[in-house]
Amino acid sequence: MAQILVCGHTNIETTLAVEQFPVEYVPMRYPFFGIQTAVAGVGYNIAKALTTLGSRVNFLTMVGDDFFGEQVKHQAKADGISGNYIVANMPQTAQSVILYDKQGKRQGHTDLKDIQERPYPPDLFQQALQDSDLAILCNINYTRPFLALAQQANIPIATDVHTITDLDDDYNRDYMAAATILFMSDERLPLPPEQWAKKVQQTFGTEIIVIGLGAKGALLAVKSDNFCERFPAVQTRAVVNTIGAGDSLFSSFNHFYRKSGDPYTALQKAILFASYKIGTEGAAAGFLTEAALNKLAF
Template sequence: MANILVAGLVNIETTLKIEGFPQHYYPVTYPFDGIQSSVSGVAYNVAKALATLGDEVDLCTLLAPDMAGEQVQQALAKIPRINACLDMSMQSTPQSVILYDPQGQRQIHVDLKDIQQRSYSSPQLSRCLSQADAVVMCNINFARPMLEQAKQVGKLIATDVHTLGDIEDEYNQQFLAAADVLFLSDEQVEGDYHQFIWQLVERYHNSVIVMGLGSNGALLYTQQSGHIQHFPAINTRTIVNTIGAGDALFSCFLHYYVANKDAEQALQRAITFASYKIGEAGAACGFLNHQQLEDLLGN
């Protein structure tokens, strides 16, 4: 199994189950068993998924020494194979609230506090970078300096920019240019998806690009093959909440890709992994371990 550095957001997530969208006004509701709070955030979701699959993970993030920050530390301490490299300099730990309905639609509200104005500092960073087989750089400001550091030591860089509608997007451009493995969603892409991927290829020369299509599966481009393939979605169990599906897809793909550089095999397994994951409500719940996934695939 691989050693992977993950740098990005960790927050406290509260999920609220609603009847449907649009949400109508009520002075009070009683959604029994419909409100849950847990540790989440892209970096936590990815780190937990990778660790569950069997990888060793160094997780770099910023927190505050508050009640929420303590909750994060307690959760991380319970997960084998995660080494928490924490910078505790924030005033408040980020939080999110997610509304979701029985059809799996969701609306995400993220309060980053002042994390976008802060830099990350940890004496463990150099060691973590040197021993990593790959680095996951989430598209958050404090990860930007790590991109160049990772490039300088020749590490494979993977990033998920999530929603992207413009290949020249100013906020994400640095991450797009640095990524060897690039993930994104189709949600803000206007026009032909294949054309958008080819524009990314011509502009940034990424080795691998995966575009998640939600219930329609995913598209895969590899520099090695020189073409784009479609992988259909599959259903492994009843959908509860699609939040975190992209993080699961990304994590599982990277787990297999780092191991054998077979992007097609990695994406097929990742689609199954993500399909199973969305059978639970929380973004960091429902992950299979390596053997459970292989058993589900019949291997």
């Protein structure tokens, strides 16, 4: 059985509960059980969600040769993720701090260290690619050279460019041009989502586009049948923190679409999966198994 290649970022994430935004200054707070630290990051979130759902994953990432790097490897093993492609070639592991309020709004602070200047070993990528039938390449610099390699191997690429404002965006254009499955958020779009999706498809010929609409659900555009419609959000439990919601939507869509080839059902299940996930504090927590998700759906 072929695997999904996931190449993307890992960091140590600390979440902090606050009363509200903006945060009022006080010299000291004691948010009992309001501070949690875990392994997360876009790549790790995706790999863990896919693994929890039952997909087989090759996870490629870079961490530091430090205490936190060892913590990542230990947690990956506990989460059923192989450490074969976790490379400790940085002096320090990236870190993030996420503030979130009682309404689930969040503010992220991410320290990438020097990861944007470091390459991931291409021989390890080629090795992982041979066993894979889908390449999820997160939009962090060290995955950029692998877009062409996946295309040359005729392996479909899925990516999420998150907040985007311009089709000629210097950082994200390569990813948008290469993607078979392209996700993004509506937070900063210069056009209504329907118009933007059509513009993306006309420019890049993208087969499948999903635009996350936050509390309003998601938009799906499918090139083969000229489909472009919105799917409403659902609520399965109280919202605690929306961090990682987009990663969970992206992961679960790719899991179900890869199994069924049906993007419509895949997005419906992904919306349900993401709805349940945001009832937890951390970005890499709250993932359901496929069996549990199916029970929730019915």
